[in-house]
Amino acid sequence: MTNHLGSPSNPRRVKLYGQPNSAAAYEIRDFLNRSVVEFDWIELVGDEDCDRELRISTLNDIRLPVIEFPDGTQIFAPTIREIAQRLGWVTQPRFKEYDLSIYGAGPAGLSAAVYAASEGLRTVLIERHAVGGQAGTSSLIENYMGFPEDISGANLAERARQQAVKYGKPTLQELPYIYRSQAKSGTHSFYAYATLYVINKNKRVTLAVRGVRRLDTNVAIITYLLAELESLKINVKKLYLDRGFFNTPVIRWLQALDIPFMMPAIKTGKKGGIKQFFKGRKSYKTTHTITKDKDDLVTFDLWIICKYRKGKRKKHGVQYLAYVTYKIKTNLDYIYEDYRKRFGFESSYRLKNICRIRTNNKNPVLRLLFVGIYFLLVNIWVNILWLRISRKRKGSRLIYRTLFVLKQMLSFLSQAIQRKYQVVESIYIPTG
Numbered sequence: 001m002t003n004h005l006g007s008p009s010n011p012r013r014v015k016l017y018g019q020p021n022s023a024a025a026y027e028i029r030d031f032l033n034r035s036v037v038e039f040d041w042i043e044l045v046g047d048e049d050c051d052r053e054l055r056i057s058t059l060n061d062i063r064l065p066v067i068e069f070p071d072g073t074q075i076f077a078p079t080i081r082e083i084a085q086r087l088g089w090v091t092q093p094r095f096k097e098y099d100l101s102i103y104g105a106g107p108a109g110l111s112a113a114v115y116a117a118s119e120g121l122r123t124v125l126i127e128r129h130a131v132g133g134q135a136g137t138s139s140l141i142e143n144y145m146g147f148p149e150d151i152s153g154a155n156l157a158e159r160a161r162q163q164a165v166k167y168g169k170p171t172l173q174e175l176p177y178i179y180r181s182q183a184k185s186g187t188h189s190f191y192a193y194a195t196l197y198v199i200n201k202n203k204r205v206t207l208a209v210r211g212v213r214r215l216d217t218n219v220a221i222i223t224y225l226l227a228e229l230e231s232l233k234i235n236v237k238k239l240y241l242d243r244g245f246f247n248t249p250v251i252r253w254l255q256a257l258d259i260p261f262m263m264p265a266i267k268t269g270k271k272g273g274i275k276q277f278f279k280g281r282k283s284y285k286t287t288h289t290i291t292k293d294k295d296d297l298v299t300f301d302l303w304i305i306c307k308y309r310k311g312k313r314k315k316h317g318v319q320y321l322a323y324v325t326y327k328i329k330t331n332l333d334y335i336y337e338d339y340r341k342r343f344g345f346e347s348s349y350r351l352k353n354i355c356r357i358r359t360n361n362k363n364p365v366l367r368l369l370f371v372g373i374y375f376l377l378v379n380i381w382v383n384i385l386w387l388r389i390s391r392k393r394k395g396s397r398l399i400y401r402t403l404f405v406l407k408q409m410l411s412f413l414s415q416a417i418q419r420k421y422q423v424v425e426s427i428y429i430p431t432g
């Protein structure tokens, strides 16, 4: 649940100055009481009180009541909305879409929010006045289940608010895995996974998946994934890396491990850097050194590829591509096609929408399990295609993918599960 209602921005006390019997001051005190904001009520009876407390000589010179916040700022004759805003209770929705909107934070709304949020629903609770509703005004509630010692309405409401808000907040275990970015499909929170994908004679399977924490370095991610290969006794002939791995520590690390690899080089800056090599009309090989400081430099082979657009996407002229390479067996004419093999991996990601398990749960272990199940299902499908729906061809296999699409396999699976576990599909209500 999003903390839409916020919480008091400062736990220290608020001061409220006003005349006895002032209706406006009473309304503010009621609001502060109901919102469980600790405050001192200071009555101003004459000019003397006014001068002593506020350093203003005449009571008639000021608009009362006056509220003073712990940081010393004062608002004269404030509205409830201004106070709520200043306390940080008025906020903007964090998400574009919610599973459930609840209007009114009385006991009914608060308990609905607690149960909805605890079930993982993205919930927003909107209150027009003060959390707690009518119950918030009760000084003593004696009949609430679980509180044999009695509790004030405001305290009960504040506890309920904290309970509801707690579910929306990621735990310390979850936090490192959550990436905040521009909203997509109603969320700003995303999770990242790194996968190790193997291509062997036209057969492509995912061998390892890892949840990526925000502070994981690229070198750490590669090391974790390659370690999985070691236990499977698989030898890497050529490692194809995404352009996101283009940085000096990764290049240095893979060179040190002596693993043949290739990855696109990112063109940064207007001049210099990789861009300085984008010249001429023929592809060529060169070397380049990136120097961050005298102890942080790396030299690598750089292949510059010239491609002619020939009106593709209505563009003409030379297009330059740059690849960092290390001990790979390929040539300038083929490297572009060779690297495109990696794109099969992206299409495996696209397939995930077919068999993806959707969840609001933030637990990174559970989410990794769901992602793992998806890759496992795709691997099973690839294997069935390879073993049963293909024909041997010189040096490889011809796979008839369209004869058995992934959706078909998933529908077979669901039928088998339904037959075994006898899923109830309909209930007949007796007539009469």
Ligand SMILES: Cc1cc2nc3c(=O)[nH]c(=O)nc-3n(C[C@H](O)[C@H](O)[C@H](O)COP(=O)(O)OP(=O)(O)OC[C@H]3O[C@@H](n4cnc5c(N)ncnc54)[C@H](O)[C@@H]3O)c2cc1C
Binding pocket: 103, 104, 105, 106, 107, 108, 109, 126, 127, 128, 129, 130, 131, 132, 133, 134, 135, 136, 137, 138, 139, 140, 141, 142, 143
């Ligand atoms: C002084 C007092 C003492 C009480 N003591 C007890 C007691 O001891 N034991 C007991 O069992 N009951 C007690 N009650 C009754 C109890 O407080 C109510 O039964 C209970 O608060 C009802 O809860 P509710 O969530 O249904 O509605 P409410 O408490 O009325 O909450 C509704 C909330 O919705 C908000 N709202 C309304 N319209 C909108 C809108 N359009 N947009 C956003 N927000 C909106 C309101 O501002 C309010 O906060 C007491 C009531 C009072 C007034």
